[in-house]
Amino acid sequence: MGRWEPGASGRLREAALALYLERGFEQTMVADIAERAGVTARTFFRYFGDKREVLFDGSSELEERSLAALEAAPATASALDAVSAALDAAAETIGDNRDLARARQRVITANASLRERELIKLTSMSAAVAGGLRQRGIGDAEASLAAETGIAVFRVAFERWVNAAEDRDFGDVIHETLTQLRTLTAAS
Amino acid sequence: MGRWEPGASGRLREAALALYLERGFEQTMVADIAERAGVTARTFFRYFGDKREVLFDGSSELEERSLAALEAAPATASALDAVSAALDAAAETIGDNRDLARARQRVITANASLRERELIKLTSMSAAVAGGLRQRGIGDAEASLAAETGIAVFRVAFERWVNAAEDRDFGDVIHETLTQLRTLTAAS
DNA sequence: CTATTGATGTCATCTGATGACATGGGATTG
C-alpha cells in the first residue's frame, strides 16, 4: 500500500476523541489531531469532511443495522413495532461499550456544534427509517410520524442509559421508554 | 443613536435571506450580505453569532410564546395537553405568513449546516418545554418524553403545512398530526 | 525493471470568525 504507517483514519479518530476530552473541542486544532496521528492536517480532511465528523463515523453503520432490522421485521408488525425492532438493533450496536459511548457523549454534550451534528445524524436516521416503513406499505404521513417518534424515544432512552447510575441494558431502557410513551399518549 | 442609517440588523436579515435565495447559502459571503445592508462584515458578526444565525432570529420569540402558553394551560391538563397548548401558540406565531416560512424553509432545507442549526433550535425548544412541564409538577422522565414527542409532532406538521398544495391552517395540521400520533401509539 | 497506482505531503488561497483599537454623530449635561 502506502509508504506510511497504515490505519491513519483509526489513529485520527482516537487522537481526536482523546484531545477533545483533554482540552475540549474548540481548543483542539485539526493540526494537533493530525500531529498526534502522525499525518498532516490535509490528510485529516481527506478522511473526514470536517472537524466534527471524526466523532460520527459509526453512524452510518448504526443506520444500516437498524434498517436491516426494520426490514427483517414480520410483515404483520405495526409501524411502531417495526420501529421498535430497529431500535433494538441500534441498542445492540451501541450497547456493547457504554464507556466509549459515555466519553463520546461527554464531548458532544459539551459543544453546541457537535450537538448540531449529532442531531442531523439522527434526522438522517429518521428519514431512513421512514423510507423503510414506506417500503413496508405504510403511508407517508404515518411513516414519517412513526420514524420521528422512534427517534424521540431513542434520544430520551439514550440519555437515560448513558447517565444512569447503575449499569442497565440499553435495550431495556428503550422498551421502558416506549412503554412510557404509550401511557403518555393514551391518557386523555 | 448612531450616525448611520438605523435598523442595521433588520437590513442584514433581509439581505441575507434574499441572497441565500438568489445564490444559495454557501455561495453567499458575509461580506456580500453586509454590503447589501450598507455595513461591514464585522458589523454582521456583532449582530449575529455566525452566518446561519441570521435566519433563526425569531426562534427565541417562538420559544417564549410557546412557553407562556404552556404555563397558562390549566393545572388539570395532562402533559400532552399542555404540550398541545404550546404547539397551538407556536402555530399562531408562525402561521401568519406562510410565504415567508416557505422561503425560509426552502433555504434551510437546501443546506445541511442550516438544517443542523434548525434542529438545535428545536432541541432548545424541547428542553424549554420539558422544563416548563417539570414546573407543572410532572416527573423528569415524562416531561422530557412529552416534550420530545411534541417536537416530533411539530416537525412533521410543519413540513406538511409548508409543502401542502392547499392553504391550510397550521394549527389544524398540528391537531391532525397529534391525533394521528395517538392512533399510532394506541394500536398494539 | 518499469509503469502504474494510491495514499500522503506541500503549497496557495479563501472564507468564517474574533480581538483590539479608532472614530465620529447624536444625546446629555452644565
Place this chain on the structure above:
DNA sequence: CAATCCCATGTCATCAGATGACATCAATAG
C-alpha cells in the same frame, strides 16, 4: 452653546477551518 460622553460602527490584524492543484514515493503489477 460648548464640552463631554456614549456606543454603534469602522478598520486592521490574525487565526482556524476548509479546499484545490500538484508533487512525491512506496508497493505492486506486468
